Amino acid sequence: xxxxxxxxxLCLSASxxxxxxxxxxxxxxxxxxxxxxxxAIPASALQQIVWTPVAPSQTQxxxxxxxxxxxxxxxxxxxxxxxxxxxxxGELTITLTSVADKQRSVFAPNxxxxxxxxxxxxxxxxxYFEYKEPGVVSEDRLEGTIKLTPAxxxxxxxxxxxxxxxxxQQTTTMTNPAKAYAKGVGNAVPDIADPVAxxxxxxxxxxxxxxxxxxxxxxxxxxxxxxxxxxxxxxxxAPAQAYSAxAPAQAYAAPAPASVPAQAPAPKAAPVLNDxxxxxxxxxxxxxxxxxxxxxxxxxxxxxxxxSTSARSVFISSVKGKG
Numbered sequence: 001x002x003x004x005x006x007x008x009x010l011c012l013s014a015s016x017x018x019x020x021x022x023x024x025x026x027x028x029x030x031x032x033x034x035x036x037x038x039x040a041i042p043a044s045a046l047q048q049i050v051w052t053p054v055a056p057s058q059t060q061x062x063x064x065x066x067x068x069x070x071x072x073x074x075x076x077x078x079x080x081x082x083x084x085x086x087x088x089x090g091e092l093t094i095t096l097t098s099v100a101d102k103q104r105s106v107f108a109p110n111x112x113x114x115x116x117x118x119x120x121x122x123x124x125x126x127x128y129f130e131y132k133e134p135g136v137v138s139e140d141r142l143e144g145t146i147k148l149t150p151a152x153x154x155x156x157x158x159x160x161x162x163x164x165x166x167x168x169q170q171t172t173t174m175t176n177p178a179k180a181y182a183k184g185v186g187n188a189v190p191d192i193a194d195p196v197a198x199x200x201x202x203x204x205x206x207x208x209x210x211x212x213x214x215x216x217x218x219x220x221x222x223x224x225x226x227x228x229x230x231x232x233x234x235x236x237x238a239p240a241q242a243y244s245a246x247a248p249a250q251a252y253a254a255p256a257p258a259s260v261p262a263q264a265p266a267p268k269a270a271p272v273l274n275d276x277x278x279x280x281x282x283x284x285x286x287x288x289x290x291x292x293x294x295x296x297x298x299x300x301x302x303x304x305x306x307x308s309t310s311a312r313s314v315f316i317s318s319v320k321g322k323g
Contacts, residue, residue, distance in 0.1 A: 032122035038112050039075030039164070046118045051084035051158055056092070056211045062161075064107065064202040071162065078201025080162040087116060087150035087157045089211050094148065096161060097206040098129065100140035100174060102307070104195050107203025108142060108167040114158040121157075122148075126167045133175045135184070140174045140197070147212070161205055172197045177306045178279040187283075192275035276306065281314045288318040 049069055054060045060083060062068065068079025085092060100106040109129055113122040129144040150157055174195050182189045280303035287296035296315055303311035 030124065030128055032113075032124060035112070035120040035123045037125065038110070038120060038123040039073055039162075041071065041073045041076075041112075041120075041160075043118060045071060045073055046114070046158075046160075049080075049082045049160070051082045054083045054085055054207055054209045056086065056089055056209050059206055059208040062205045062207070064205065068202060075164055076162045077165050077168055078163060080160060081205050081207075082161075083159045083207050084156045085148075085159060085209055087154035090149075091212045092148045092150070093145060093210045093212050094159065095143065095145045095206075095208040095210075096129065096159075097208075098142040099204045099206070100142075100172075100197050101203070104174070104197045105200045105203070106140070106142055106172055106197045107201075107205065108163050108170065108172070108199045109144075109161045109205065110164060110167070111144075111146070112160045112162075113146075113148065114160065116154045116156050116158075118158060122146075126163070131172050131174065133180050133183075134177065135180075142172065159207065161207075163199065163201060167199050168201060170199050172199065176276055177302075178276040181302055182279075190275070190279050192279060277303070277308050277310060280306075280308060280311055284311060284315050285318050288315070293319070 049071065052060060052062070062081040064079045064081060068081060071080045085094065096109060096111060098107045098109050108126040110126050111124040111128075112120055113124075115121045124144065124146060126142075129142040132138070132141050132143050134140050148157065174197050176190075176192050176194045178192060179189050179194070181187075280299055284296045284299045284303070287293070287299060296318070300311050300315045
């Protein structure tokens with residue numbers, strides 16, 4: 001179920017930044033500056049995190065099972081991913097993607113944005129990150145885009161992604177691959193069941209950062225203007241010396257080649273759903289029968305990518321039968 005989501009952009013104090021999430025869909029109206037809804041994380045715990053730098057026009061991938069960090073705080077389950085982003089390059093557009101795996105599970109991300117002093121400034125719960133159908137070069141995923149306008153004087157801001165015990169009790173209904181394929185090629189969408197992905201405490205996250213020359217829409221007066229007081233978070237006095245994050249190079253340095261174990265074989269794709277396999281087998285037969293072997297081959301490739309074990313034999317028998 002999708003309902004309109006509207007998030008207010010803010011002009012925060014000089015030590016913080018304005019937040020403007022892009023318009024999307026979610027079950028609730030989200031107010032990013034309401035960080036009271038976020039888990040309370042001790043400042044000492046935040047200072048122990050190693051923040052991976054992400055430059056504009058760069059994408060960082062974090063596999064939580066191997067590269068995630070532990071954060072002992074109530075309301076957080078499993079490992080977390082942490083990034084630092086330059087705050088002196090103008091408006092930032094940050095896209096966070098959580099990729100669903102072939103075993104039909106997905107990490108439901110929550111995002112806490114912190115200013116240069118590691119003070120919470122914006123919070124985006126898991127309901128902000130929508131399910132996206134797979135495409136030609138994209139997977140099933142949960143994804144959300146956030147626009148941040150750092151205030152003057154900041155050098156870095158910090159982005160923390162985590163999941164919660166409540167998220168682990170929930171699931172995400174994905175689109176059956178056969179339906180996604182039919183939509184993509186303009187065929188009639190089959191009436192078959194959609195798979196349900198369970199939420200897990202680990203997964204694969206991608207953070208993409210880009211800059212935007214266009215100005216954010218700011219609600220409330222600008223700095224130093226009269227009229228209604230702007231919404232602020234934290235102390236508006238002169239900030240203390242900015243937090244200096246630990247150097248990530250050593251924490252994330254790859255081990256020496258001699259100590260790297262042999263790469264494990266890629267996991268087998270999850271068995272394709274019976275309805276999905278039947279759909280592709282029937283489509284292959286129809287394509288061969290109509291003389292469109294190229295289409296049949298494309299269907300075969302797509303079916304095998306999804307884990308079909310019968311599509312190839314159906315294709316061969318159909319071609320032989322036609323001959």
